[in-house]
Amino acid sequence: MTVTALSSISPQLELEAGKVVGLVGAPGSGLTRLGFGLLRDQPGWVACIDVRGWLNPTVLWDMGVPTERVVVVRCPDSRSWPQVTATLVEGMGAVYAEVPSGVAVPMLRRLSALARARGTPVVLRPVDGDLPAGVTHLRLEAQEVEWEGAGEGRGRLRDRRFTLAATGKGVGGVRQLIEVEDDGSDTMRVVSRLAVAMPGRAVG
Amino acid sequence: MWFPDWPLLCLDAPSDEPSQVVDDSNRVVAANSLAVDVRLGMARREAEAVCPTVVTYAQDGGAEAAAFEPIAVAIETLVPRLEMVHPGLVFVPIGGAVRYYGGEESLVEQIAEVVGPGAAIAVAQGPFAARQAAILARDQHEPYRVTNETEFLAALDVAAIGSEELAATFRWLGITTLGELATLPRAAVASRFGTLGLTAHRYASGEDSPSQPRQVPADLAVEETFEEPLVNLEQAGFAARTLAHRLSEAFRSEGVAPHRVEIEAESVDGPVVSRVWRSANPFDEATLAERIRWQLRAWVESGGIPGGIRRLRIVPADVSGEGRQLGLAEDPVSEAEATRALIRAQALVGPDSVLQARRQGGRDPGEQVQWFRWGEPAPSPSRDPAAPWPGRLPSPAPALVPPHPRPLGVEWEAGLPTRVRLRSRWEPVLSWAGPWRRVGRWWEGEPAADRYQLVTSAGAFLCEIRQGKTFLVGVYD
Numbered sequence: 001m002t003v004t005a006l007s008s009i010s011p012q013l014e015l016e017a018g019k020v021v022g023l024v025g026a027p028g029s030g031l032t033r034l035g036f037g038l039l040r041d042q043p044g045w046v047a048c049i050d051v052r053g054w055l056n057p058t059v060l061w062d063m064g065v066p067t068e069r070v071v072v073v074r075c076p077d078s079r080s081w082p083q084v085t086a087t088l089v090e091g092m093g094a095v096y097a098e099v100p101s102g103v104a105v106p107m108l109r110r111l112s113a114l115a116r117a118r119g120t121p122v123v124l125r126p127v128d129g130d131l132p133a134g135v136t137h138l139r140l141e142a143q144e145v146e147w148e149g150a151g152e153g154r155g156r157l158r159d160r161r162f163t164l165a166a167t168g169k170g171v172g173g174v175r176q177l178i179e180v181e182d183d184g185s186d187t188m189r190v191v192s193r194l195a196v197a198m199p200g201r202a203v204g
Numbered sequence: 205m206w207f208p209d210w211p212l213l214c215l216d217a218p219s220d221e222p223s224q225v226v227d228d229s230n231r232v233v234a235a236n237s238l239a240v241d242v243r244l245g246m247a248r249r250e251a252e253a254v255c256p257t258v259v260t261y262a263q264d265g266g267a268e269a270a271a272f273e274p275i276a277v278a279i280e281t282l283v284p285r286l287e288m289v290h291p292g293l294v295f296v297p298i299g300g301a302v303r304y305y306g307g308e309e310s311l312v313e314q315i316a317e318v319v320g321p322g323a324a325i326a327v328a329q330g331p332f333a334a335r336q337a338a339i340l341a342r343d344q345h346e347p348y349r350v351t352n353e354t355e356f357l358a359a360l361d362v363a364a365i366g367s368e369e370l371a372a373t374f375r376w377l378g379i380t381t382l383g384e385l386a387t388l389p390r391a392a393v394a395s396r397f398g399t400l401g402l403t404a405h406r407y408a409s410g411e412d413s414p415s416q417p418r419q420v421p422a423d424l425a426v427e428e429t430f431e432e433p434l435v436n437l438e439q440a441g442f443a444a445r446t447l448a449h450r451l452s453e454a455f456r457s458e459g460v461a462p463h464r465v466e467i468e469a470e471s472v473d474g475p476v477v478s479r480v481w482r483s484a485n486p487f488d489e490a491t492l493a494e495r496i497r498w499q500l501r502a503w504v505e506s507g508g509i510p511g512g513i514r515r516l517r518i519v520p521a522d523v524s525g526e527g528r529q530l531g532l533a534e535d536p537v538s539e540a541e542a543t544r545a546l547i548r549a550q551a552l553v554g555p556d557s558v559l560q561a562r563r564q565g566g567r568d569p570g571e572q573v574q575w576f577r578w579g580e581p582a583p584s585p586s587r588d589p590a591a592p593w594p595g596r597l598p599s600p601a602p603a604l605v606p607p608h609p610r611p612l613g614v615e616w617e618a619g620l621p622t623r624v625r626l627r628s629r630w631e632p633v634l635s636w637a638g639p640w641r642r643v644g645r646w647w648e649g650e651p652a653a654d655r656y657q658l659v660t661s662a663g664a665f666l667c668e669i670r671q672g673k674t675f676l677v678g679v680y681d
Contacts, residue, residue, distance in 0.1 A: 026626075028663020032603035032681040045542040047549075056678070057561040057573055058601040067562060071578050073549050074557040084552050091545020093538065147659045147680075150637035152620070156598045157637060157657050157664055157680060184600035 015042060015094065015121035019170065020112045022124045022131040025142025030162045030182060034140070035096050035123045036063045037188050042121060044093020048072045049085055051098040051127050064186040069093075078102040085111055089120050099126040108135045138170025143177070159183045161191070205279065205315060206324045206338040207272075209234045210292025211263050213322060214271035222258040224251055233263055266437075268292065269498035270505040276479070277506070278318040282311070287464065287480040291498065293338075295331050295482065312347045329353045331482075332407045336364055353410050358383025365404040370397065374404075382408035425519040426450045433472045433512030440500035440513070447518050448493035455520070456540050461486030462520035467499045472511030477503060482522070492518075546578055555579075565589045567596045567642055569666070569678050570605045595642055597655060602666050602678025609675035612667050614658070624660055631660040639669075 015021060015038045023031040032055070039046050040063055048055055050072050060070055071092075075084045078100040085097050089111060099108070108124075112135045115122045124131060131139065143165050149158025159181065166176040179192045207213055211225040211234040222239035224232050230248040241254040252258060268291035279286055279296060282305075287295040298311055305311040312325055319325075326337030328350035337356065341348035350356045360382045362371045379385050385393070386408040394402040426447050434440050455461055463486055468478040481495045496518065503509045550558045558578045565587035566572040572589075576582055613625030623630040639654035646652070653670040655677070666678035 026662055027604055027679045027681045028626075028660075028665065030663070030681060033600075036603070044538045045546075047545075052604075053607045054604040054679075056569055056601060056603055056605040058563070058569060059603040061563060062599070062601060068560070070560065071546060072559045072561065072575075073553060074559070075553050080552055084549055087545050087548045087552065091541040091543075091548075093542065144661065145663050147635070147664050150635040150657055150659050150664075153636060153638065155637050157600065157659070160664075160680070 015039070015123070016137075017121055018116045018119040019137040020115055020122045020124060020135060021170070022126075022136035022139040022168075023142075024126060024130050024139060029142030029145050030160055030180075031125060031140070031142055033059055033063065033182060034164075034180065034188060035125055036060050036065060037186075038121075038123055039094050039096055040064050040186070042094035044069070045091075046070045046094045046096070047088040047092045049081070049088065049095070049097040050074045051076055051081070051100045055098075062184070062186060076100070082107040082111065086114055089115050089122060090118055092120065094121045094123075096123045097125070099124050099131070101126070101128040105132045105135075108132060112136070136168055136170075138166060139168045140164045140166050140178075165196075205294050205296055205319060206326075206335075206342070207292040207322055208324060208342050209236060209322075210272065211268055212236055212261075214268050214291070215261050222255055223261065224248075224258050225261045225263050226251075227263045265291065265494060266498050266501040269502040273502035273506040273508065275319050276502075277508070279315060282314055282318065285480065287482045288495075288499075289482055293335075295334065298327070308349060312349070316347060324348075326350065328356070330410055333357055333410065336360055357408060357410055358386065362404075365407055367400055367404070370400055370404060373397075424451070424454050425517060426454065427515065427517040429515045430513065433514050434500075434516075435504075435512040437501055437504060440504060441497050443513075443516055444496035444500060445493045447516060448489050448496055451492065451518050451520065452489040453540070461488065463487070463522035464520070465492065465495070466519040466521065467496055468517040468519065469500070469503060469509055469513050470515040470517075471509035472514050474508075474510040477508055480521075550578070563589050565591050565593055567593050569597065569601050570607070572596075572601075595640060597640055597666070600680065603681040604679040606676060606678075609668055609670075609677050612665070612674045612676040614667065614674045621656065621658055624658055624665065626660070626662055631662055633658050633660060635659045642668075 021038065023035050025031050036059055046065060046069055048070065053074055053076070055072060057070065057072065061067055073084060073088065075081050081100055081103055085095065088095050108131065124136065141164065143163040145160060145162040147157055147160050149155050161179060161181050164178045164180065166178055175196045177194045177196055178190055181189045181191050212223060215225065219236065222236065224235040224239050224242055226248045227233050232242060232244055232246045232248065232251050235242040235244065235251070239255050239258045242251045242258060248260060252260070272291040276286065276288065276294060279294065283296050283298055283301040285297060289295065296315070298308070302308050302311055305314060308327055312327060316323065316325055324338045324342035325347040326334050326341045326349070327347070328334040328337050330353070333350055333353050333356060337348045337350050358381060362374045362380060362382060362385060364382060365371060374385060385405060388405070390402070390405050393405045397404070428443060428447055434443060464480060464482040465487060466478055466480045468476060470476045479499055481499070483491065487495070500513070546558055555577050559575045560578050560582070562574045562576070562582055562585065564572060564574040564585035571587070574583065574585055614621050615623040615630070621633045621636055623632055636656055636658050638656035642653045642655065644650035644652050651671050653668045655666060655668050658665050658667060664680040665676060666680070668675045668677045
């Protein structure tokens with residue numbers, strides 16, 4: 001495995017019109033905050049689809065998403081989820097959607113096509129498991145997470161560093177490891193970005 | 205031409221007992237002279253309190269319009285192109301007809317003859333003056349003709365402008381009549397009282413049509429042709445909603461709204477009928493749909509459209525940009541799309557699941573959020589966000605907060621957490637912080653709880669220990 005530093009690539013993680021970003025990883029890896037952070041600079045109304053009723057809008061406000069333009073839609077039913085999500089993708093400025101388990105793969109592909117057609121940026125966060133191939137433009141998978149600030153009963157949680165593995169067209173087909181620093185403020189910083197070539201593949 | 209108590213008249217309410225008609229929001233819209241002390245606009249309960257014997261009827265706009273249709277048709281045989289404001293009140297442009305009928309007086313007599321008793325008829329140059337004169341005509345029980353409109357308006361009390369609050373302010377400033385209001389410089393009135401003041405000044409000066417009526421692009425008219433002619437009211441109501449929606453969509457992208465619409469219907473084996481409706485305030489989608497429905501019902505019930513409706517056309521006129529002012533960053537199209545998407549989402553998951561949130565005070569992450577339904581005004585925060593809240597958890601906030609604390613497996617050794625059970629495996633605790641104690645509502649028997657932040661290699665969790673049991677209350681995701 002060869003490792004190349006790619007500092008010239010834009011250090012920002014951004015949402016693009018009509019593109020689907022998939023966030024894959026167990027709860028606790030920092031992906032919800034990252035997803036909300038991606039929504040911050042989107043114009044118009046933002047919809048968050050909440051499958052379990054767990055989303056805490058305080059984090060949205062901490063990330064600087066304007067309160068009055070955010071609507072949280074609770075949809076625990078995986079049968080009505082595709083329809084609700086499609087409706088919101090059609091009309092809203094940006095959509096963050098938790099994906100319940102049991103949504104059919106063709107349904108997710110159709111949603112992805114709808115997002116492309118409508119030019120709506122979409123963040124998909126499966127509650128359990130992974131997203132099928134061909135749905136996302138950029139797939140970010142949580143690798144590891146480290147916290148600073150807490151000790152043995154001292155201090156409090158303060159800073160977090162987590163590593164994401166980025167794959168998909170959004171990174172030109174080259175798997176990258178992105179290290180992100182999150183200090184609880186409204187910005188997340190990309191500290192390093194490495195292209196990881198799988199054996200037998202050339203790095204361009 | 206005005207029937208003051210049309211809602212009562214068309215109901216055939218017995219004239220020997222006090223009766224009143226209330227609208228959907230339970231405000232009195234009509235009351236007969238036996239219902240003493242009942243004033244229009246009063247709440248139903250208040251009215252029933254001042255006049256306990258009053259009989260209350262609910263208003264039915266469609267039935268009123270249907271009952272009024274024969275009168276409208278009768279007037280139309282004398283003067284074409286009348287404008288309906290609501291059933292019972294019509295403006296008849298008599299400019300051309302006066303000469304044909306040999307003077308105002310004979311025309312008014314003829315109109316009075318065809319409409320029958322109970323109508324207040326007034327002649328004036330503008331709709332506002334005519335409306336005010338009709339009130340005098342009702343009190344005098346004979347037609348009222350305004351000969352000098354400026355003088356007539358100048359003598360009216362400021363209450364005539366229709367806004368009690370503004371009229372009270374004017375009175376307090378020493379302005380009691382519209383004449384006094386008209387002498388004030390318009391720019392000064394507009395700068396102090398805004399659009400409402402400007403409208404009042406225009407009324408007082410006898411200019412009550414929109415001062416700069418914008419040109420309506422011809423393609424804003426909407427039309428629908430039905431292969432199966434519409435014969436019943438449900439179909440007509442549905443068509444009304446669709447057309448009103450299409451028209452308001454077209455207007456929304458232009459950022460304007462119509463004051464006047466012409467409803468035109470072509471019947472299968474009869475002529476094309478049309479009727480103009482006007483409104484002092486620009487029509488919105490709901491009122492427009494209602495007017496179209498009323499008119500269609502009136503035509504259907506009076507047999508004005510033999511064989512059913514084949515084509516419907518709505519032509520807007522007198523467009524003003526009033527009330528449709530959007531913010532600079534606001535895009536009317538995307539606003540409308542978002543609203544429509546959210547309404548559909550409400551229909552799919554229910555209004556209690558389409559929510560907006562606001563920050564409020566509290567010690568727990570879940571407490572610090574106040575949820576309210578999208579589309580409803582935000583309630584005032586029940587806990588002050590600016591208060592100190594001792595014992596609240598430090599930021600950052602957990603991104604995932606279960607609505608009810610969930611049991612969590614944590615192993616302790618000598619009072620220190622060592623392992624956390626995540627799904628099926630145990631994760632060692634790398635570091636931890638806390639506890640933050642929450643006393644709880646001890647007066648309601650709620651036990652105290654200690655909150656800990658636990659860090660594992662899979663992430664950080666917020667847990668609560670209550671009566672020896674551990675619960676998950678948040679995930680720092």
